[in-house]
Amino acid sequence: MRLFEEILDEVEQLATRVPPATLAQLLERRAAALPAGAPGRAAWFGHAGERYEMIGDLANARSCYEQAVEDGGGAFVDPRADLANVLLDLGETRRAEQLIDDLRNDSSEADVGEFLHERVGEILELHGRHEEALRWFDAGLVHAQREEPGALDLGCLNGRYRVRRVLGRPLDRLDRLCEHSRREYAADPEDEQRLLDVAGGSASTSRHTVLFWPQDEYPAVLSRWPHLTATLGGDHAEHRCRVEQRLRELAEHHEQLAVGKGRLVEYLAFTRERGAVETDPSTRGMYAAHLTFLNRVTEWPPAPDQPCWCDSNLPYRRCCGAAAPGP
Numbered sequence: 001m002r003l004f005e006e007i008l009d010e011v012e013q014l015a016t017r018v019p020p021a022t023l024a025q026l027l028e029r030r031a032a033a034l035p036a037g038a039p040g041r042a043a044w045f046g047h048a049g050e051r052y053e054m055i056g057d058l059a060n061a062r063s064c065y066e067q068a069v070e071d072g073g074g075a076f077v078d079p080r081a082d083l084a085n086v087l088l089d090l091g092e093t094r095r096a097e098q099l100i101d102d103l104r105n106d107s108s109e110a111d112v113g114e115f116l117h118e119r120v121g122e123i124l125e126l127h128g129r130h131e132e133a134l135r136w137f138d139a140g141l142v143h144a145q146r147e148e149p150g151a152l153d154l155g156c157l158n159g160r161y162r163v164r165r166v167l168g169r170p171l172d173r174l175d176r177l178c179e180h181s182r183r184e185y186a187a188d189p190e191d192e193q194r195l196l197d198v199a200g201g202s203a204s205t206s207r208h209t210v211l212f213w214p215q216d217e218y219p220a221v222l223s224r225w226p227h228l229t230a231t232l233g234g235d236h237a238e239h240r241c242r243v244e245q246r247l248r249e250l251a252e253h254h255e256q257l258a259v260g261k262g263r264l265v266e267y268l269a270f271t272r273e274r275g276a277v278e279t280d281p282s283t284r285g286m287y288a289a290h291l292t293f294l295n296r297v298t299e300w301p302p303a304p305d306q307p308c309w310c311d312s313n314l315p316y317r318r319c320c321g322a323a324a325p326g327p
Ligand SMILES: [Zn+2]
Pocket: 240, 308, 309, 310, 311, 312, 319, 320, 321
């Protein structure tokens, strides 16, 4: 693993100095200059493939991954996984499935590397193959246990959680464990205590999401919780102002902010499933964290000319970004 870390460092150094397209070519030449089977050759081809992928050049990405696979040398993750990913993008499903089957067969042996299950699971998830992704994440958890009793593969635990939500599975013990082990923090506008907790902690590394109820949800929200009118805002315009204001306050201390759009029916199911109190601010915080984790949030602030986060179809500068919102 030491060699792979050195290679990764070098790639990251180069990335700060040369443009992306040049970098991909440079890495490919670097790999090709090594004799077949030399230590690190497959890893260099793998990085070249990744950089080609980042600039959307799938043909060259594929060619680099093919060469990494052919080389047979080691890498952080078996290059057949990256090759399968590109092949799925290119619509070459049959071959991709064959590679994934091969990986599954080989993964029953011990020395498969610590990130393989997570990576293949993510690739399948990314391509909407949630059932298969779930099997890989489950297998990754079993694998980690076998390697070291009591060990928990957090990548697979998180992936398992994500795809199980998409598949509509009920929360189980591992899902609950996942929710408790998360670092992501999200703040409901009026969850003051948690805001204070975070302000004293490692705030700069965490992402904060403020919960926002879209316009078509808002009447139902207010009629369910009339006592929250004062905190959420008496009408939707006021609610938008409150959310924008809270985001600006948070921006003084935190770098990554986002807006999570709540859906009342989903929220109520969320609270029932967790036995949480629906009117408790910390439950809204948990729900905002949940939206963050599932990547269902909008980054804040948008650029001045970008559509506003509140779905008004106005540019941010002419909507919630316009003036200092009132107190
Ligand atoms: Zn707006």
